[in-house]
Amino acid sequence: xxxxxxxxxxxxxxxxxxxxxIVSNGSPSQQASLRIDNEHAVEIARFLRDDPELRLDFCSxxxxxxxxxxxxxxxxxxxxxxxxxxKEVDQISExxxxxxxxxxxxxxxxxxxxxxxxxRMRTADRTAETQLPSLTSIWRSxxxxxxxxxxxYGIHFDxxxxxxxxxxxxxxxxxxxxxxxxxxxxxxxxPTPHDDVLEKAKRHYAPRPQLxxxxxITAQP
Amino acid sequence: xxxxxxxxxxELQRQGIWVxxxxxxxxxxxxxxxxxxxxxxxxxxxxxxATAASRYDIARFGGEVFRPSPRQADLMIVAGTxxxxxxxxxxxxxNQMPDxxxxxxxxxxAISGGPFKQGYNVLKGIDRYIPVDVYIPGCPxxxxxxxxxxxxxQRKIDEQKLSGSNKAEHLRPDQPSEFPVxxxxxxxxxxxxxxxxxxxxxxxx
Amino acid sequence: xxxxxxxLEAAERPPTIMTxxxxxxxxxxxxxxxxxxxxxxxxxxxALDGEIVRKLKPVxxxxxxxxxxxxxxxxxxxxxxxxxxxxxxxxxxxxxAYALSVEKxxxxxxxxxxxxxxxxxxxxxRLQNHASLLGFLLSDMGAWGTPLMYAFREREKxxxxxxxxxxSRMMCDYMRFGGCRVDASPEWLxxxxxxxxxxxxxxxxxxxxxxxxxxxxxxxxxxGKLSPGLAISAGITGPMLRACGVNYDIRKVDGYGYYPRxxxxxxxxxxxxxxxxxxxxxxxxxxxxxxxxxxxxxxxAGPVMNPKVKIRAFKPPVGEAYGRIEAPKGELGFYLISDGxxxxxxxxxxxxxxxxLTILEDLCLGHTVADVMVILGSVDIVMGEVDR
Numbered sequence: 160x161x162x163x164x165x166x167x168x169x170x171x172x173x174x175x176x177x178x179x180x181i182v183s184n185g186s187p188s189q190q191a192s193l194r195i196d197n198e199h200a201v202e203i204a205r206f207l208r209d210d211p212e213l214r215l216d217f218c219s220x221x222x223x224x225x226x227x228x229x230x231x232x233x234x235x236x237x238x239x240x241x242x243x244x245x246k247e248v249d250q251i252s253e254x255x256x257x258x259x260x261x262x263x264x265x266x267x268x269x270x271x272x273x274x275x276x277x278x279r280m281r282t283a284d285r286t287a288e289t290q291l292p293s294l295t296s297i298w299r300s301x302x303x304x305x306x307x308x309x310x311x312y313g314i315h316f317d318x319x320x321x322x323x324x325x326x327x328x329x330x331x332x333x334x335x336x337x338x339x340x341x342x343x344x345x346x347x348x349x350p351t352p353h354d355d356v357l358e359k360a361k362r363h364y365a366p367r368p369q370l371x372x373x374x375x376i377t378a379q380p
Numbered sequence: 381x382x383x384x385x386x387x388x389x390x391e392l393q394r395q396g397i398w399v400x401x402x403x404x405x406x407x408x409x410x411x412x413x414x415x416x417x418x419x420x421x422x423x424x425x426x427x428x429x430a431t432a433a434s435r436y437d438i439a440r441f442g443g444e445v446f447r448p449s450p451r452q453a454d455l456m457i458v459a460g461t462x463x464x465x466x467x468x469x470x471x472x473x474x475n476q477m478p479d480x481x482x483x484x485x486x487x488x489x490a491i492s493g494g495p496f497k498q499g500y501n502v503l504k505g506i507d508r509y510i511p512v513d514v515y516i517p518g519c520p521x522x523x524x525x526x527x528x529x530x531x532x533x534q535r536k537i538d539e540q541k542l543s544g545s546n547k548a549e550h551l552r553p554d555q556p557s558e559f560p561v562x563x564x565x566x567x568x569x570x571x572x573x574x575x576x577x578x579x580x581x582x583x584x585x
Numbered sequence: 586x587x588x589x590x591x592x593l594e595a596a597e598r599p600p601t602i603m604t605x606x607x608x609x610x611x612x613x614x615x616x617x618x619x620x621x622x623x624x625x626x627x628x629x630x631x632a633l634d635g636e637i638v639r640k641l642k643p644v645x646x647x648x649x650x651x652x653x654x655x656x657x658x659x660x661x662x663x664x665x666x667x668x669x670x671x672x673x674x675x676x677x678x679x680x681x682a683y684a685l686s687v688e689k690x691x692x693x694x695x696x697x698x699x700x701x702x703x704x705x706x707x708x709x710x711r712l713q714n715h716a717s718l719l720g721f722l723l724s725d726m727g728a729w730g731t732p733l734m735y736a737f738r739e740r741e742k743x744x745x746x747x748x749x750x751x752x753s754r755m756m757c758d759y760m761r762f763g764g765c766r767v768d769a770s771p772e773w774l775x776x777x778x779x780x781x782x783x784x785x786x787x788x789x790x791x792x793x794x795x796x797x798x799x800x801x802x803x804x805x806x807x808x809g810k811l812s813p814g815l816a817i818s819a820g821i822t823g824p825m826l827r828a829c830g831v832n833y834d835i836r837k838v839d840g841y842g843y844y845p846r847x848x849x850x851x852x853x854x855x856x857x858x859x860x861x862x863x864x865x866x867x868x869x870x871x872x873x874x875x876x877x878x879x880x881x882x883x884x885x886a887g888p889v890m891n892p893k894v895k896i897r898a899f900k901p902p903v904g905e906a907y908g909r910i911e912a913p914k915g916e917l918g919f920y921l922i923s924d925g926x927x928x929x930x931x932x933x934x935x936x937x938x939x940x941x942l943t944i945l946e947d948l949c950l951g952h953t954v955a956d957v958m959v960i961l962g963s964v965d966i967v968m969g970e971v972d973r
Binding site for chain 1: 645646653689690691692815818820821831833902903904905907908916920922923931935939940942972
């Protein structure tokens, strides 16, 4: 199979103006992925599916990922004049990367028996603009999986034939797989509470005057 | 169990006269033909099927007639994780079963949520909405454990009284036989538990 | 008696029964979540015209127990027992898929003996899964009791093997990233060999029961036909895909584990109907037995666990990996994103049963409501995996 860089170069000739980016992967799996832009997504997907060299006719896995706002701290050594003497001083700069939601597609070829080629799309942010183009028209297997991502992550797939909640009930309002989801407090007694459960337990039971240390029970590492 | 004097009964039996009471006969019949509801939720349901299948053979205890309709069932085996999406249907099925009805809560999930307790869609125990007669721990419980629970239930049925002040619950008109079905809310089931039935346990130390 | 697919081609198939459309209102029926033949808590909203299905919408989520969310809040090792409960018929293959993904994520080598044990256990799992599926499918068709009893009799023998090796009948929790938890004794291997040697006898008996049964042929042939094009587009995998004649088996394509060392064939169907899907399982079991026999002969001595792997305080490097295996139901994959901490940042299961249901409506349209159960049975779903 071609390398991802070759696929990227060929895709750029087919979809002029598309912004493509290779997302590197530091893990030993070496599965790098191709980030595609939302405007040309359907066009690129069709190319990947129909191109006689690639024939990525089998979209195996569609996943949502929630990336929260991140701050990256950078330490830069800057020369400064302190008390008349030039010194190297560490200057810490913080860069805030706004969060986004991501949809990842794992593509394989049944005709040519190769893969995976991984493509990913990102939403503009996590709250207001969570639209992505649906690729169900290209790969039918995305139909339920995109519905699942909509249900659990709240990504709205434009052009999806039937975008409804799939796992949770229709009246449900939250997106439970997001990292900042707080589940409802349906506290249940546990004989040896620890960690989060212990915190919950403290809210539900009044503190006792003399402590016997039972609250301090923690899970064994 | 009955009010007959045991010595007199033994004497009569030696003479070839078999004496019983209405209550004994009635309970004997009931306990040996418990028809479970054919209703599986998750992993435990497979062990329930294994209990009904050739090796463990629940038919030896009179419980092999699994009925697909709640109207014909005496026993609900809650076999598996109860999710919040499923809980209203389970309460509805329980309400549709005719009295006398019994519930076995099979496996850790049905008891308390088990390993999936932290899940946002997992009900922390079916006893929040319906009364449970026998709990079986295990994940999943072995078929032998289900058979044991079945025998425990038979013992419980055998001990039920038909008359008097402590007669069986299903014979008392003030005892409810149906329970309110929870509704789907925006974040959780509403209510999160049936307050008449379920209270968080007190810590006794 | 075994019937290959060449003989199946020659067998005459009855034409599809066409029923003229009744003039009337569509009757909407909600089948499930409590239904004797929905294999758990699956629900379908069906619109019927007389007995003919005109619309079918599956409803999921009645067993959505938040596997992925819990996986993201648990350590890598802590998720291993949860994978048992995904497809609770096939805990061994679930373990393997997860272990394989973590091994990819962290670049872990697996000792030779462990790989052989994994192949043996995965193929035993395939045997018991396919045997139980045939039993369930036949009971969906109305053969209530007997075939299921036969299938479960055989299943129990394999579960005994699992129990003596791992300590649990169903929830084995046996594999670890970097190998397997405990070694199999020579006695265990001898017992396993015995069970496998007896299995063809059961298959002969079972195939005798079903292959040429007139009722079974009438209920399954030309019912729920799936075209190869739609199957590929809809991401169908496993026996269901191969029943349409598409030669795609991940054991051959990816060659994970030591599968390239074994000689086995991939059975292929031609019509893509329920009968082919059913026979696919019967034929695959024969091939599994062939793999098992080779594995028993070839298995070397040695360690079963890579000593370099620290499975307890396990922290893989930052990155992501997607690993997949050919589970009995299709492609089971795990997609993991690591942020360098002890918990995965994203833990995703690619469930074969769930994605194989994508085309359920296409398969059922135009058939009678009684066929829906048979078609659903032939898809082979387990709700623990569908809803996770």
